[in-house]
Each structure stands twice: as structure tokens, then as C-alpha cells.
Amino acid sequence: MRVDIISIFPEYFAPLDVSLMGKARERGILDIHLHQLRDWTHDVHKTVDDTPYGGGPGMVMKPEVWGEAVDAVIEGGRAARGADALPRLVVPTPSGRPFTQEVALEYAEEPWLLFAPARYEGIDSRVVAEYGERLRADEVSIGDYVLAGGEAAVLVMVEAVGRLLPGVLGNARSVADDSFAPGAMANLLEGPVYTKPPVWRGHEVPEVLLSGHHGRIARWRRDEALRRTLDRRPELVARLDRDGLDKHDRRV
Numbered sequence: 001m002r003v004d005i006i007s008i009f010p011e012y013f014a015p016l017d018v019s020l021m022g023k024a025r026e027r028g029i030l031d032i033h034l035h036q037l038r039d040w041t042h043d044v045h046k047t048v049d050d051t052p053y054g055g056g057p058g059m060v061m062k063p064e065v066w067g068e069a070v071d072a073v074i075e076g077g078r079a080a081r082g083a084d085a086l087p088r089l090v091v092p093t094p095s096g097r098p099f100t101q102e103v104a105l106e107y108a109e110e111p112w113l114l115f116a117p118a119r120y121e122g123i124d125s126r127v128v129a130e131y132g133e134r135l136r137a138d139e140v141s142i143g144d145y146v147l148a149g150g151e152a153a154v155l156v157m158v159e160a161v162g163r164l165l166p167g168v169l170g171n172a173r174s175v176a177d178d179s180f181a182p183g184a185m186a187n188l189l190e191g192p193v194y195t196k197p198p199v200w201r202g203h204e205v206p207e208v209l210l211s212g213h214h215g216r217i218a219r220w221r222r223d224e225a226l227r228r229t230l231d232r233r234p235e236l237v238a239r240l241d242r243d244g245l246d247k248h249d250r251r252v
């Protein structure tokens with residue numbers, strides 16, 4: 001997967017050089033290209049923003065600069081991926097549709113993502129309109145809070161998507177057992193996890209996990225996932241369709 005990120009703070013993405021994402025890049029599974037938005041300005045101050053039409057607080061990012069940057073990055077990617085290749089454009093914004101595990105799985109199927117994190121009050125809305133005419137352009141939010149800019153959201157999304165790519169996680173089952181993963185764990189939070197020692201400061205590991213009885217362990221884990229979800233995210237349990245709850249679940 002190719003990932004292009006255009007930002008006025010490309011240094012913000014240094015964390016993508018370490019840990020899982022760093023290894024995925026070294027192994028060629030993830031091909032990340034960072035771009036400084038100000039490289040596409042033409043004034044001495046490298047201006048990327050201006051006052052909002054209609055008045056109001058803050059500044060809006062200029063469409064001309066973003067347009068030149070996105071065009072150039074697409075051309076650059078096409079040199080590597082073919083003359084007709086197009087990325088999926090992802091613009092983080094508090095007003096976007098929720099970024100969920102389902103969206104992460106969808107993005108993990110894309111060969112090329114282009115992230116456009118904004119600062120200030122956001123990017124002139126004509127940019128998404130312009131590119132939405134010829135490629136898939138999404139406005140997404142990672143949560144119901146407002147960040148100082150889209151860069152942190154891009155870091156979150158690149159990690160959530162990157163870890164789903166084949167070969168990135170050592171144990172493929174880890175993805176299947178994720179909270180929110182499709183299948184048996186869909187809409188359920190992961191339950192508690194334990195490792196050695198069996199007793200730590202008087203806290204014992206639940207006996208069932210030491211039993212070696214895989215059926216009982218699987219049942220216990222499901223019960224704990226359901227219990228935790230009911231306690232912390234009751235609205236997710238409502239999403240569990242009738243098939244998602246088995247006869248044992250009703251007693252949790």
C-alpha cells in the first residue's frame with residue numbers, strides 16, 4: 001500500500017518510522033511518502049491560509065495551494081503506479097463521518113491512500129468537491145472531540161489501517177480477535193488479558209485461563225467481552241443482532 005501525506009508539519013509523522021509501522025515500511029508492505037504543503041506556495045511567506053468568506057473566527061486553508069499539491073502528489077504516485085492510478089483521498093475533519101474499524105478494513109483494501117490533514121479552520125470545501133468528481137474523497141473524524149489539526153487523526157488512521165495489512169502483525173489471529181473486528185467479536189470490546197505470574201501482588205489470574213480447557217476459556221472470554229461492553233459501551237450491545245447473541249449470552 002502506498003500512502004501519501006501532505007501537511008505543513010510533515011515532521012509530525014516521525015512516529016511512523018518506529019515499531020510496527022516502521023517495520024512494515026522497511027519490509028515494503030507500507031510505502032509512505034511525506035510532503036510539505038508549503039512547497040506549493042508562491043509567495044515569500046509561503047502562505048497557505050486566508051480569512052473565511054462570510055466572516056467568522058480563524059483562517060481557512062487556500063484551495064489553490066492544496067490543488068497544486070494534490071495534483072503534484074497524484075502525478076508522483078502515477079509515475080510509480082501507472083498513468084491511470086488514482087488514490088483515495090482522506091481528509092480528517094471534526095465534521096466527517098466516523099472512522100471505525102469497518103472503515104479501517106475498507107481502507108486496508110485500497111492500494112493507495114492520500115491523506116490531507118488540515119490546520120486552522122479546515123480546507124476550502126471546494127478541494128474535496130473538486131477531487132470528489134474523479135476519485136473517492138472521504139471526510140472522516142476519529143472521534144467526537146476537536147484536535148488542533150488533522151495530523152494526529154492521520155497517525156491514528158495509518159496505524160489502524162497499516163496493522164491490518166497482511167504480514168504486518170506477527171499473529172494474524174490478533175486482527176480477528178480485535179475489538180470491533182467482524183465476526184464473533186463484532187461490536188464487542190475485548191475482555192481482560194493476563195500473563196505470568198499467576199499471582200501478582202495478591203491479584204490472581206482467573207482460574208479458567210489456567211485450566212487448559214479451550215471451550216471454557218473461549219466461553220469465559222466471550223462472557224467477559226459482553227460484560228465489559230454492557231458496562232462501558234451499552235449502545236454497542238444493542239447492535240448485536242439476534243444472531244450475534246447466543247443462548248448463553250442472555251445470562252450475562
Ligand SMILES: COc1ccc2nc(C(=O)O)sc2c1
Pocket residue numbers: 092093094117118119120121122140141142143144145146147148149150151153
Ligand atoms: C483543522 O483541521 C482539523 C481540526 C480538528 C480535527 N479533529 C479531528 C477529529 O477527527 O477529531 S480531524 C481535525 C482536523
